[in-house]
Amino acid sequence: MGSSDTKKQLELKALQFFSENDFDRSNLNDIARALGVTKGAIYHYFSSKDDLFLASVNHLLDVMMDMFTKGLPRDIPVKGLLENLFQMEEMMIALARALGIKGDVDMYRNTLYLFLTGTKKFPQLTDRLDELYTGFIDSLENLLNAGIVRGELRRDVDARAIAFEITAFYEGALLLGAFSHKNDYTVLGPRVCSSIWRRIAADPEGEEDE
Amino acid sequence: MGSSDTKKQLELKALQFFSENDFDRSNLNDIARALGVTKGAIYHYFSSKDDLFLASVNHLLDVMMDMFTKGLPRDIPVKGLLENLFQMEEMMIALARALGIKGDVDMYRNTLYLFLTGTKKFPQLTDRLDELYTGFIDSLENLLNAGIVRGELRRDVDARAIAFEITAFYEGALLLGAFSHKNDYTVLGPRVCSSIWRRIAADPEGEEDE
Amino acid sequence: MGSSDTKKQLELKALQFFSENDFDRSNLNDIARALGVTKGAIYHYFSSKDDLFLASVNHLLDVMMDMFTKGLPRDIPVKGLLENLFQMEEMMIALARALGIKGDVDMYRNTLYLFLTGTKKFPQLTDRLDELYTGFIDSLENLLNAGIVRGELRRDVDARAIAFEITAFYEGALLLGAFSHKNDYTVLGPRVCSSIWRRIAADPEGEEDE
Amino acid sequence: MGSSDTKKQLELKALQFFSENDFDRSNLNDIARALGVTKGAIYHYFSSKDDLFLASVNHLLDVMMDMFTKGLPRDIPVKGLLENLFQMEEMMIALARALGIKGDVDMYRNTLYLFLTGTKKFPQLTDRLDELYTGFIDSLENLLNAGIVRGELRRDVDARAIAFEITAFYEGALLLGAFSHKNDYTVLGPRVCSSIWRRIAADPEGEEDE
DNA sequence: CATGAATGAGCCTTCATTCAT
DNA sequence: GATGAATGAAGGCTCATTCAT
Numbered sequence: 001m002g003s004s005d006t007k008k009q010l011e012l013k014a015l016q017f018f019s020e021n022d023f024d025r026s027n028l029n030d031i032a033r034a035l036g037v038t039k040g041a042i043y044h045y046f047s048s049k050d051d052l053f054l055a056s057v058n059h060l061l062d063v064m065m066d067m068f069t070k071g072l073p074r075d076i077p078v079k080g081l082l083e084n085l086f087q088m089e090e091m092m093i094a095l096a097r098a099l100g101i102k103g104d105v106d107m108y109r110n111t112l113y114l115f116l117t118g119t120k121k122f123p124q125l126t127d128r129l130d131e132l133y134t135g136f137i138d139s140l141e142n143l144l145n146a147g148i149v150r151g152e153l154r155r156d157v158d159a160r161a162i163a164f165e166i167t168a169f170y171e172g173a174l175l176l177g178a179f180s181h182k183n184d185y186t187v188l189g190p191r192v193c194s195s196i197w198r199r200i201a202a203d204p205e206g207e208e209d210e
Numbered sequence: 211m212g213s214s215d216t217k218k219q220l221e222l223k224a225l226q227f228f229s230e231n232d233f234d235r236s237n238l239n240d241i242a243r244a245l246g247v248t249k250g251a252i253y254h255y256f257s258s259k260d261d262l263f264l265a266s267v268n269h270l271l272d273v274m275m276d277m278f279t280k281g282l283p284r285d286i287p288v289k290g291l292l293e294n295l296f297q298m299e300e301m302m303i304a305l306a307r308a309l310g311i312k313g314d315v316d317m318y319r320n321t322l323y324l325f326l327t328g329t330k331k332f333p334q335l336t337d338r339l340d341e342l343y344t345g346f347i348d349s350l351e352n353l354l355n356a357g358i359v360r361g362e363l364r365r366d367v368d369a370r371a372i373a374f375e376i377t378a379f380y381e382g383a384l385l386l387g388a389f390s391h392k393n394d395y396t397v398l399g400p401r402v403c404s405s406i407w408r409r410i411a412a413d414p415e416g417e418e419d420e
Numbered sequence: 421m422g423s424s425d426t427k428k429q430l431e432l433k434a435l436q437f438f439s440e441n442d443f444d445r446s447n448l449n450d451i452a453r454a455l456g457v458t459k460g461a462i463y464h465y466f467s468s469k470d471d472l473f474l475a476s477v478n479h480l481l482d483v484m485m486d487m488f489t490k491g492l493p494r495d496i497p498v499k500g501l502l503e504n505l506f507q508m509e510e511m512m513i514a515l516a517r518a519l520g521i522k523g524d525v526d527m528y529r530n531t532l533y534l535f536l537t538g539t540k541k542f543p544q545l546t547d548r549l550d551e552l553y554t555g556f557i558d559s560l561e562n563l564l565n566a567g568i569v570r571g572e573l574r575r576d577v578d579a580r581a582i583a584f585e586i587t588a589f590y591e592g593a594l595l596l597g598a599f600s601h602k603n604d605y606t607v608l609g610p611r612v613c614s615s616i617w618r619r620i621a622a623d624p625e626g627e628e629d630e
Numbered sequence: 631m632g633s634s635d636t637k638k639q640l641e642l643k644a645l646q647f648f649s650e651n652d653f654d655r656s657n658l659n660d661i662a663r664a665l666g667v668t669k670g671a672i673y674h675y676f677s678s679k680d681d682l683f684l685a686s687v688n689h690l691l692d693v694m695m696d697m698f699t700k701g702l703p704r705d706i707p708v709k710g711l712l713e714n715l716f717q718m719e720e721m722m723i724a725l726a727r728a729l730g731i732k733g734d735v736d737m738y739r740n741t742l743y744l745f746l747t748g749t750k751k752f753p754q755l756t757d758r759l760d761e762l763y764t765g766f767i768d769s770l771e772n773l774l775n776a777g778i779v780r781g782e783l784r785r786d787v788d789a790r791a792i793a794f795e796i797t798a799f800y801e802g803a804l805l806l807g808a809f810s811h812k813n814d815y816t817v818l819g820p821r822v823c824s825s826i827w828r829r830i831a832a833d834p835e836g837e838e839d840e
Numbered sequence: 841c842a843t844g845a846a847t848g849a850g851c852c853t854t855c856a857t858t859c860a861t
Numbered sequence: 862g863a864t865g866a867a868t869g870a871a872g873g874c875t876c877a878t879t880c881a882t
Contacts, residue, residue: 006866022330024234027851039853040868049852112385116326119389120232129389137393161401164383164393168402169375172382176374179325179339183347183374191371192378199409237876249878250843259877426845442750444654447872459874460847469873532805536746539809540652549809557813581821584803584813588822589795592802596794599745599759603767603794611791612798619829657855669857670864679856 007045008059010035012101015056019110023053023117050122057118060111061128063098069135078147082197085170086189109174137163144200157200166196217255218269220245222311225266229320233263233331260332267328270321271338273308279345288357292407295380296399319388322381347373354410367410376406427465428479430455432521435476439530443473443537470542477538480531481548483518489555498567502617505590506609529594557583564620577620586616637675638689640665642731645686649740653683653751680752687748690741691758693728699765708777712827715800716819739808742801767793774830787830796826 013035017026021034028049032039046052084090092107119125140163147153169192173185198204223245227236231244238259242249256262294300302317329335350373357363379402383395408414433455437446448469452459466472504510512527538545560583567573589612593605618624643665647656651664658679662669676682714720722737749755770793777783799822803815828834 022234022327024232025331028853029851038868040855041866043853043855044866044868113326113330115389116323116385117330120323121235126389126391130392133386133390134392158401158405161398161405164386164395164398165379165402165405168382168386168395169379170382171385172378172380173374175322175326175381175385176343176378179329179336180343181336182340182344185374185378188371188374191368192375195368195371195375195409199405238878239876248843250880251841253878254841442654442747444652445751448874449872458847460876461845463874463876464845533746533750535809536743536805537750540743540747541655546809546811550812553806553810554812578821578825581818581825584806584815584818585799585822585825588802588806588815589799590802591805592798592800593794595742595746595801595805596763596798599749599756600763601756602760602764605794605798608791608794611788612795615788615791615795615829619825658857659855668864670859671862673857674862 007055010037010042010045010052011056011059012099014052015060015099015114016101018053018056019107019114023049023121053118054122054125057114057122057125058128060099060114061125061132063095064111065132065135067095067098068132069139072139072143074142075146075150076143078143078152079197079201081143082166082193083190085166085193086173086186109178112171112174113178133167137167140166151202153200154202162196162200217265220247220252220255220262221266221269222309224262225270225309226311228263228266229317229324233327263328264332264335267324267335268338270309270324271335271342274305274321275342275345277305277308278342279349282349282353284352285356285360286353288354288362289407289411291353292376292403293400295376295403296383296396319384322384322388343377347377350376361412363410364412372406372410427475430457430462430465430472431476431479432519434472435480435519435534436521438473438476439527439534443469443541473538474542474545477534477542477545478548480519480534481545481552483515484531485552485555487515487518488552489559492559492563494562495566495570496563498563498572499617499621501563502586502613503610505586505613506593506606529598532591532594533598553587557587560586571622573620574622582616582620637685640667640672640675640682641686641689642729644682645690645729646731648683648686649737649744653747683748684752684755687744687755688758690729690744691755691762694725694741695762695765697725697728698762699769702769702773704772705776705780706773708773708782709827709831711773712796712823713820715796715823716803716816739804742804742808763797767797770796781832783830784832792826792830 014031017031017034021030028039028042031049031052032042035042042052046055092104095107096102115125115129119129137160141159144153144157144159144162148155148157148159170189173189173192176183177185224241227241227244231240238249238252241259241262242252245252252262256265302314306312306317325335325339329339347370351369354363354367354369354372358365358367358369383399383402386393387395434451437451437454441450448459448462451469451472452462455462462472466475512524515527516522535545535549539549557580561579564573564577564579564582568575568577568579590609593609593612596603597605644661647661647664651660658669658672661679661682662672665672672682676685722734726732726737745755745759749759767790771789774783774787774789774792778785778787778789803819803822806813807815
């Protein structure tokens, strides 16, 4: 029932809507208006408001899973990775392109909101998120280990801990960004990354002489 | 109207309730039952459901503000701080005692949910949260600077960045804990803290041989 | 929750309403107006529209069970019973009084509608109706057997069949009354009863000399 | 619009559907699926859901009118009629054949439901039903009178009352069958018919010794 | 102070009907 | 003829809020 294209379009628009608006505080009239269709059309493609939300989040999870786990290169310099981690615009553009929508500057932060509230309301999402984050941390760990083998990083680096640290710090920085306007992660983020780099690099000075 | 004590008690119980239950998915009948009073009683002390929520969160913010900014010691060893960061039970007990309630193991994570959804529903909370996090990061920065002056930490440490890093990493680790059961922050957290310590300590080896 | 009296009143009014109006074609606004309360009040006492309907019908079933099975006399002349069967007004008044409402002339016929549609929508009602009709037929059979023993009826009367016949005929006559205005059961009913009487009486002539 | 044959086929299928399913609880998607066509096709042949229902029931009424009034033989032995009244399967097969569908054992009972709910929803059906039942009772009366003239029945038989009794009892027995599983009309029905026979036959004994 | 019955606006959902293809 | 995507009015139900007691 319903063309698959239209359904995907609705999922994407709903994703954008739900990342900006509270699920419970939004009524279907507003949602329908935001998606550019009528209430009935939504029910033509989705069985309920919950279903629409879950389809949207699962769509996002699919894309992020591709992008951040399967899609990551196996062997890039760790230095570049850390330097680009807080080039938010680049990351955002990449994700937006993968989703096929035009993103905005709060997109990343909003996904956090989507995930935290989503798992509270729909515990079945937890497994997929677990997979996503575990996949991301695994990929990072592989990259770090490759860096150690390659001689870019010190031999005594605890790759798993660093991978977890980078991931948790990144998410936490975005989270703080939602709360705090006084601590700008676009400024502090790179400083932290540079500090992490100095700790794990085999030759921090040689690389840092800018 | 109503004794101030009773009102504070209701705020605390409501806080516990809202940290475990979604605001919009809870109705006042359930809330009243959870608080051990009737609906009418709630309206004696609070002007609305929103008001009850805001009073609760503001109460939590007051306590956390005291505990994590004004209440922090001016001069403790950074090493101990990092070692205790993921002694979640201790932290939790301290916060629960400060609130005068019995906490549970998910309390911290739940406050994150409370804050993230709370700011989405009530943007006026953002300023207070900003104050809390900024205060916390400032305090940490002061502690780190004191450590530098004291000679515990290296002179080239970027205190602001490290304070931000610790805070963001901590929040991020708790957040990931809500999503991922495969990455246990009670195990990985201390490994990361130890890694941070080795990076900033003036004499990491000397301190570690205990 | 809610006073038991108010709830019983609502059940009775709903009974009257549903016996006159189609369940699915009535919306809760109309029902509420007919019951003299608001929609919310109904949901204060009943958990759903279905619940309201079932409570009403079960209330009716309780009263009819008392009246037509437990409440029937053990030993009355069969002749009088047959003569009064189609004194609808008397029967109706008795049922209305037992229900505590003022009845109207279509009350009996309407209960049939209530039962037939009720069992289609709520199969769980079937057992209670089975009990009611079986109880009624049993009581009739007992009365007939008492008549045989007493010498009022012929010894070769098939008491069970006659009890079933009277019951089925009675219901059928009311049912036809719902469809057909040309066959008036208040006229034909007594003629049939007199015919049945002549068949089962030990001495039809002696009794019939009017 | 639409071939007349297709329309008749749809009416028949709809009849079967509505005799098994509640009108208001069935939606047009389910109905269309049950009829083996699309929603659009239904609207080609019928102007509305109501129209489809009414066309179906009127079709049934046409067939029953033919079968039970005009179609009845003018002069058959009353004894055989009474003996066959509760040969439900035979009756059902006859009606199903007349309709051109395959019937099932609940068909008769279901038509009762169809008629009772149908007249509540569409009062305009009442007249046709009145005609059907009156026609049937008239035919029965004629048969009984023919039996009297022929000498099969007693001269003092109240033909109108007996015709009404048989009809009402028959409908009532089917109705009770819908409510009560403990009183089987296939067993009790023939016993009642035999009792009626003994009452109206000119020579009950002579006829019964077979 | 406290209660909880009652209110009614607003929500999610259904579904008969329409209409572009 | 036939389709099924889209519409939008209407319905069941929830629940924050009020108020008579």
